[in-house]
Ligand SMILES: Nc1ncnc2c1ncn2[C@@H]1O[C@H](COP(=O)(O)OP(=O)(O)O)[C@@H](O)[C@H]1O
Ligand SMILES: O=P(O)(O)OC[C@H]1O[C@](O)(COP(=O)(O)O)[C@@H](O)[C@@H]1O
């Protein structure tokens with residue numbers, strides 16, 4: 001039996017979302033993902049970010065066609081996985097690139113930013129560096145059967161297959177001389193708690209390596225082309241306290257110039273290290289920038305740090321800002337609960353972010369213990385009918401006297417009129433599902449002459465704009481440092497992440513081929529259902 005399978009993706013039982021199909025498209029549930037085109041983006045100057053051509057993403061492109069009757073399939077699979085997760089290195093293009101001993105001191109000496117003319121200060125007997133052959137195991141559960149809860153299997157027997165990815169951290173040899181580096185940082189997309197923490201750590205770590213030219217590009221990729229926007233000089237002094245507030249010191253934006261315009265601008269400015277903080281779209285851009293630099297034979301390191309409050313980046317335990325968002329969402333949920341609980345037949349509705357993934361809604365519901373109904377984009381539901389949400393709400397009002405609903409912004413979009421509107425980055429602009437549910441509740445209770453008092457809370461921007469909590473602060477710190485270590489080690493076209501509590505470098509295309517989704521068959525979603533006590537709404 002020859003079957004085409006993905007190496008690393010859990011198969012999700014979503015209508016119209018068959019990841020195991022060789023014709024995976026760039027859309028599901030009627031949503032399209034512009035960044036899926038990234039693998040197909042050429043370097044032509046006509047490749048404008050604002051005018052992306054939608055191409056079907058062949059997400060099986062790097063996956064093997066596995067013939068499980070071949071006794072050697074497992075080792076072939078593991079070899080293919082190793083190749084897919086290889087991280088691009090400067091020596092792939094510049095075979096004459098020379099390395100020097102690292103200027104990053106594991107034992108600090110002062111002053112840190114001296115010229116290193118007399119030799120680099122890492123020639124001590126100290127072995128705290130990461131070996132380039134160190135690896136982290138991506139999947140750590142050995143399922144004994146495909147029927148085990150949450151099993152992610154590659155073959156019908158759920159054979160144990162090792163999937164190793166590259167370990168992040170400082171290397172003993174570096175491929176950039178600090179005095180020759182001009183590093184730039186850019187933050188793109190929507191806000192996310194922790195952006196300032198990452199910026200701060202990148203700057204601090206660069207300075208420890210001995211870099212003196214560090215700049216911030218204002219307002220996302222836009223800052224590369226807008227003449228009125230000047231780059232912002234950065235230093236430890238400038239960034240010292242920025243993590244104490246939310247937002248981004250540099251500003252963010254969606255849309256922007258073409259890849260070739262961005263790379264032209266990098267050439268003009270002499271930028272040879274670029275740190276890109278953003279989500280799926282931003283990373284598609286970062287990968288295209290990396291490819292364009294290679295094509296122009298520019299010795300540049302482009303390193304991403306995944307930023308998304310939605311937590312929709314593949315393979316990672318979580319992205320920074322997610323924890324804070326879940327925590328902050330508790331305030332909205334608690335307010336909705338109090339309002340609902342204090343009203344006669346009160347219903348509270350909280351809408352949380354999650355364009356295509358319901359992670360925030362699911363985790364916030366679980367954390368609060370105050371949610372009766374959690375609705376996410378990955379799990380279809382009916383509002384009306386005998387098994388619909390409204391029928392269950394009536395039951396809750398009758399039995400408990402009140403109810404609280406948590407809905408992810410991307411959920412139930414099939415109930416809303418499509419506007420076909422897109423933001424500057426090409427993302428679909430959604431209708432407000434919270435408002436729709438509120439109206440439908442009012443209408444349906446009126447029709448049966450049952451009074452109901454509905455309160456709707458949309459805390460989106462309050463959640464996004466706050467500063468990172470302690471746990472995210474640590475995550476940002478480690479990711480920011482590792483981004484700099486990765487660039488100095490000579491890697492480019494990579495992003496940093498946390499997998500099974502270990503820090504890793506991953507090739508960008510592997511983490512953005514589609515948005516990470518809540519698996520409706522996962523134990524976490526089942527835990528959420530157990531906690532809310534909600535039935536299926538289909
Ligand atoms: N497929 C793509 N290729 C290149 N750049 C992209 C692509 N998709 C989005 N971008 C750019 O990345 C930036 C951020 O994208 P956006 O989708 O708004 O946020 P996020 O990165 O958080 O997903 C924007 O400047 C956008 O133009
Ligand atoms: O109103 P904006 O700024 O376009 O942002 C809305 C979007 O931002 C998000 O919170 C995060 O999106 P990004 O990861 O693309 O920044 C989405 O959930 C939401 O759809």
Ligand SMILES: [Mg+2]
Pocket residue numbers: 189279280281
């Ligand atoms: Mg996005």
